[in-house]
Structures are given as structure tokens and as C-alpha cells.
Amino acid sequence: MAIISTAGLARTFHTKTGPVEAVRGIDLTVEPGEILGFLGPNGAGKTTTLRMLTTLLSPTGGAATVAGHDLVREPEAVRREIGYVAQSSGTDPQVSVREELITQGRLYRLGKEAAEERAAELAHDLGLTDLLDRSCGALSGGQKRRLDIAMGLVHRPALLFLDEPTTGLDPGSRADLWDLVRRIRDEQGMTVFLTTHYLDEADELSDRLVVVDRGVVAAEGTPEALKRRYGGSADASLQDTFLAITGRGPAPVDTTPVAV
Amino acid sequence: MSSLLSDTALIFGRYVRQTLRSKFQIFFGVLMPLLYLLFFGPLLTGLPLGGDGDSWQVLVPGLLLQLGLFGALFCGFAIIIEKQHGVVERMRVTPVSRLALLLGRVLRDAALFVFQAVLLVVAALVMGLRAPVGGLLIGFAFVGVLTVALASLSYALAMKVSAPQAFGPVINAVSMPSMLLSGLMLPMTLAPAWLDVLSHFIPFRYLVDAVRAGYVGEYTGTAMLYGVVVALAFAALSLALGTKVFQRAGA
Numbered sequence: 321m322a323i324i325s326t327a328g329l330a331r332t333f334h335t336k337t338g339p340v341e342a343v344r345g346i347d348l349t350v351e352p353g354e355i356l357g358f359l360g361p362n363g364a365g366k367t368t369t370l371r372m373l374t375t376l377l378s379p380t381g382g383a384a385t386v387a388g389h390d391l392v393r394e395p396e397a398v399r400r401e402i403g404y405v406a407q408s409s410g411t412d413p414q415v416s417v418r419e420e421l422i423t424q425g426r427l428y429r430l431g432k433e434a435a436e437e438r439a440a441e442l443a444h445d446l447g448l449t450d451l452l453d454r455s456c457g458a459l460s461g462g463q464k465r466r467l468d469i470a471m472g473l474v475h476r477p478a479l480l481f482l483d484e485p486t487t488g489l490d491p492g493s494r495a496d497l498w499d500l501v502r503r504i505r506d507e508q509g510m511t512v513f514l515t516t517h518y519l520d521e522a523d524e525l526s527d528r529l530v531v532v533d534r535g536v537v538a539a540e541g542t543p544e545a546l547k548r549r550y551g552g553s554a555d556a557s558l559q560d561t562f563l564a565i566t567g568r569g570p571a572p573v574d575t576t577p578v579a580v
Numbered sequence: 581m582s583s584l585l586s587d588t589a590l591i592f593g594r595y596v597r598q599t600l601r602s603k604f605q606i607f608f609g610v611l612m613p614l615l616y617l618l619f620f621g622p623l624l625t626g627l628p629l630g631g632d633g634d635s636w637q638v639l640v641p642g643l644l645l646q647l648g649l650f651g652a653l654f655c656g657f658a659i660i661i662e663k664q665h666g667v668v669e670r671m672r673v674t675p676v677s678r679l680a681l682l683l684g685r686v687l688r689d690a691a692l693f694v695f696q697a698v699l700l701v702v703a704a705l706v707m708g709l710r711a712p713v714g715g716l717l718i719g720f721a722f723v724g725v726l727t728v729a730l731a732s733l734s735y736a737l738a739m740k741v742s743a744p745q746a747f748g749p750v751i752n753a754v755s756m757p758s759m760l761l762s763g764l765m766l767p768m769t770l771a772p773a774w775l776d777v778l779s780h781f782i783p784f785r786y787l788v789d790a791v792r793a794g795y796v797g798e799y800t801g802t803a804m805l806y807g808v809v810v811a812l813a814f815a816a817l818s819l820a821l822g823t824k825v826f827q828r829a830g831a
Binding site: 374396407408409410411415419 | 583586590594597598601664665666667669670671672673674675676828
């Protein structure tokens with residue numbers, strides 16, 4: 321059974337200048353244990369789709385189930401099953417890593433002791449043990465992203481949404497994070513829904529890619545299949561393939577490296 | 581229901597710890613009413629203020645509600661900063677009750693402003709305030725309820741705006757006329773008829789009249805009844821509106 325299934329998922333925003341169809345109808349299936357790369361140029365509907373799938377935004381059309389629950393009728397059940405690592409970290413710079421991890425566990429209704437144990441376990445797994453008593457504001461970019469991912473994993477979700485997880489990281493930290501994402505999937509069988517503007521990252525990490533453009537799915541398949549179909553050969557670059565699908569490049573990224 | 585309580589306690593605890601890390605915030609809020617008490621209060625001594633009590637029994641209830649009015653209305657600033665850090669989104673994607681996300685915050689605010697109100701009353705007692713204990717406790721209760729109401733509205737508005745620059749002017753536009761028209765500084769019974777009539781459309785007037793009644797030991801009159809009804813209704817409506825905003829996906 322698919323862990324994400326959408327049919328005609330749509331969202332229209334009503335603005336002063338009239339309705340804006342940000343997502344016009346997304347049909348999507350994600351299988352358990354997959355790493356799915358979700359790509360698209362600026363304004364393609366990527367973020368809006370992600371916000372709908374994570375229950376942060378109500379759809380105005382279509383239907384979706386996430387982790388076996390109806391997105392609209394059972395949002396709380398969906399929230400229990402998913403982890404979400406947003407672009408902005410969501411941690412309080414004044415609070416210690418330990419307190420944020422424990423609070424996150426409690427937000428997912430873990431008991432106090434269970435939350436403390438889980439915080440220590442995640443800190444160990446993600447190399448944060450020595451940083452537990454440091455305030456979140458004192459972490460480097462790479463350490464912060466590891467903490468963000470730890471917070472997304474605190475309740476052992478079946479499905480993890482990663483929104484631009486490596487933006488602003490230096491190449492070494494990006495490679496470390498890729499290893500981490502693969503390890504999470506391989507060891508825990510977790511499904512990962514990844515949005516990124518880095519095509520090399522999507523190529524490196526994803527089992528399958530979905531490219532959205534103008535609010536609909538423009539293409540989907542394994543990176544190799546998309547390259548063969550749209551780029552001309554399996555050796556084509558994902559950049560060329562992306563351009564062939566959408567007619568425009570991915571959104572520019574802030575490449576300022578953040579030291580680990 | 582039990583998850584609402586535990587969720588609220590969790591959010592309340594998080595924000596109480598945040599407040600305790602900022603001692604400045606705890607004491608700074610009481611500064612403005614304290615200055616009124618020190619530099620404005622003595623001017624009123626012996627003046628006929630149209631009520632049963634002396635000038636301190638008129639002024640201190642007004643200052644208590646001024647503390648709640650200005651303090652609570654500006655609470656929303658914190659959530660704008662939290663939104664920018666992604667804290668609100670992080671919490672909204674968890675199964676925590678939407679009402680608890682609001683209640684935990686406003687109860688922390690109520691606890692903070694009631695604490696500040698206690699400091700203010702202690703200072704007022706030193707300066708010459710004399711009032712029954714029941715009246716003093718009623719005053720603290722009104723500060724708590726007013727804070728819950730106004731902080732809920734403030735958070736709801738802050739969830740809707742993207743920048744402090746859009747939030748501040750709205751709050752200033754509400755707080756200043758509310759303070760002047762509700763008789764926080766001087767009873768509206770001193771006002772000309774048209775101003776007195778106008779002030780009846782401001783809910784805070786009923787609250788300040790009720791606290792002033794409590795400070796002279798009048799617990800069963802119409803002023804107290806109207807004050808309690810208006811305060812509870814205002815708090816219920818504000819909480820409902822605030823929860824709706826927190827509940828609405830994409831708010």
C-alpha cells in the first residue's frame with residue numbers, strides 16, 4: 321500500500337488580484353521505503369504541495385492519503401506518522417539541544433523518561449552527544465541540520481519530509497547529510513520525501529524523481545529513466561533533463577557555505 | 581480532554597522556562613505602571629474622583645488593567661519572531677492540540693502579568709493604598725482574564741501578519757483609544773456625557789469599573805456583575821477566534 325497517494329490534489333489561493341492556482345492537480349504515489357526527490361522550478365507548486373502533505377495547508381481540491389490516513393479528515397493521525405524537517409530550523413536559539421529534543425518528544429506525546437531516552441539515543445546516532453548541553457544558537461550550520469533531522473525522527477515516523485535539507489551547507493556537510501539520509505532509510509526502512517534545488521543531490525539520493533511544473537506533475541521516474549527519456553541517454557546530466565522537462569532551470573540556490 | 585491538559589501544560593512549561601531565562605522581561609513590564617504610580621498617583625491625592633474610594637483605590641485598578649492591556653496586546657510580537665524561526669510551523673506539524681498551542685502561551689502571559697500586578701500592588705500598598713484582600717484578589721483575577729483575552733487576539737493577529745512593521749501600528753491604534761476611553765486613568769463618571777456614553781462601547785470600561793468596585797468592597801453590585809460577564813464573554817470569544825486561527829491550516 322502506498323504511503324502517499326494523491327489524486328488531483330489542488331490548492332487555489334484567493335488574492336486581491338484574483339484566484340491563483342498554485343497546485344492544479346497533483347497525482348502522486350510514493351511507496352514505503354522510497355527516497356523520492358520532488359523537484360520543480362520556482363513557482364511550480366513544490367512548496368505548496370509539501371505544505372499540504374504535511375497538513376500545514378488545506379487542499380482546495382482533490383484527495384490524498386498519507387501514511388494510511390485521509391489528509392483532510394484525519395490530519396492529527398497524519399501528523400503522528402510523519403516527521404517534517406523544514407528549511408528553517410524551528411529551534412529556539414536560547415534553548416539547549418537536550419531540551420529541544422526532549423520537548424519535541426513530548427510534543428509527540430512521549431512520556432518524560434521515554435523522551436529523555438529517545439533524545440540521548442538520537443544524539444548518539446546523529447553525533448550530537450557532545451552538544452546536548454549547548455544552546456541551539458551556538459551550533460554550526462551542519463550541526464543545526466543534524467539536530468533538525470533528529471527532531472524530525474524523534475517519534476520514529478514512517479515518513480520523513482525533508483525540505484531543502486542541505487541549502488547553505490558546505491560540500492563536506494552535504495555529503496555527511498546524504499550519508500545520514502541513506503542510513504535512515506536503509507536501517508529503519510523509512511520513506512523519505514525530499515525537496516531540493518540541488519540536482520546533484522536529487523540524482524545522488526533519490527530512488528525516484530517527480531518533477532512538477534505549473535502545478536502538475538510534468539514527469540516522474542528513476543533518475544536514469546528520466547535522463548534516457550528526456551535527456552537523450554542515461555549519461556545525460558540531470559540539469560539537461562530538468563531543462564528538457566520544464567523548459568527552465570531549477571530555482572537558484574544560496575550557495576553560501578556554512579561551516580560545520 | 582486529558583491530552584488537551586497535558587499539551588497545554590507542556591506548551592505552558594516551555595514558555596515559562598523561556599520567560600525565566602529573561603529576567604529583564606519579567607520586571608520591565610511593570611515599569612510603566614510603576615512610573616504612573618510614583619509620579620501620577622500623588623497628583624490625585626485628595627481630589628474628588630467621583631467614586632467611593634480614595635484616589636489610590638481609583639488609580640491602582642486602572643494601572644492593573646493598563647498593565648494587562650498594553651502587555652497582552654503586544655504579546656503577538658513574540659510569535660512573529662517564532663514564525664520567522666520556524667518554531668510555529670514545527671509545532672503545528674505535531675499532533676499537539678491547536679487549542680493547547682494557544683492556551684499554553686496565553687496562560688504563561690497571564691501568569692507573568694498577574695505576577696507583575698502583584699509587584700505593582702505591593703508598591704501601591706507601600707505608597708498608601710488600602711483595600712480589602714478580596715478586592716485585591718479580584719483585581720488579579722481580572723488581570724488574568726483580560727490577559728487571556730487580549731493575548732489570544734494579539735497572537736491571532738500576529739499569525740496573520742508577516743512582519744512586526746505591520747503588527748505594531750494596529751496594536752497602537754487599538755491600545756491608545758482603549759486606554760483613554762475605558763477610564764483607566766480617571767473614572768469616566770468625570771467625563772462629559774458624550775464621552776461617558778462612548779466609553780460604554782469599550783469592554784475594558786466594565787472591567788475597570790468592576791475592579792474599582794472590588795477595591796471598595798462592593799462585590800455584589802451591578803458593576804461587578806457587568807465586569808465579570810463582559811470579561812468572561814470577551815475571553816471566550818477571543819480564545820475561540822485565536823484557536824480558529826491556530827487551527828486553520830496555512831494560517
